[in-house]
Amino acid sequence: MESVEQKLHMTHEMKECPQHGPYMAFRIRNGDDTYTPWGRCPKCQTGEPAQQIKPQFVIDQQKLDQIQAARQQQRLFDADIPEKHKDSTFANFVVTEQAHLDAIQACYDLLDGHLKSLLLIGPTGVGKTHLACASIRAAVERDKTARWVKEKQLIGSLLEAMGERIGGDQAVLRNYASYDLLVIDEIGKKPMSDFEANALFDLIDERWGANKPTIYVGNVTGTDFKAHFTDPMRSRIGDKGAWRRLTGKDYRENAV
Secondary structure (H helix, E strand, O other): OHHHHHHHEEEEEEEOOOOOEEEOOOOOOOOOOOEOOOOHHHHHHOOOOOOOOOOOOOOOOHHHHEEEEEEHHHHHHHHOOHHHOOOOOOOOOOOOOOOHHHHHHHHHHHHOOOOOOEEEEOOOOOOHHHHHHHHHHHHEEEEEEEOEHHHHHHHHHHHHHHHHHHHHHHHHHHHHHOEEEEEEEEEOOOOOHHHHHEEEEEEEHHHOOOOOOOOEEEEHHHHHHHHHHHHHHHHHHHHEEEEEEEOOOOHHHOOO
16 A cells, blocks of 8 residues: 555755754656755744854864964963073983983872972072973973062062052962962072061962962071971971982083
């Protein structure tokens, strides 16, 4: 027994209505082997309101990569890395002894979340700042925010902001506390007043409470560290913290 479609020589095909989406359309073959036009969308014929068709977005991987690269470049710029260390990475750090490998491993431990604080100490020119800035670059490559700042610059910005308006120092403190990674360089170069010590403690405490890693860099000894930082500071720095002493020849002497 022939079906209705066979009797009418009817064919069908899925069509797309711009208002209602896909529908099944039919057409009939005429006696002269021509066909009637495809049937209209049934929802259009009944006057049914148009549905909200979600636009389809095509992912342009190249464009996404360009956006990611631009974001990383901006974050590196915002990190305020000193000019001489703009290109410092772990890969181009010259390793000459085990202490260097230990320091690099500690930097990775901090980036991976195993440490909250890292103290890089040692004499001038042995690569402390190089490794700290390499850590910043690695953090940015992991889509994190980071900042390098000298201790005296940090304290100075807090004092300046406080002098400009009431609560200005707190705004600066919150800014430094917000970075995913903060590097404080040249610690312990000058004594701090009580206000300066309190301001630095507030920053250390804020970052410690938020589980945000901080790298402290300086030409200090263990005795200097104990004298420069108060007991509450040392307590927080020591919580999931580590210190690595770098030794070796002065890089700057080698460059002459």
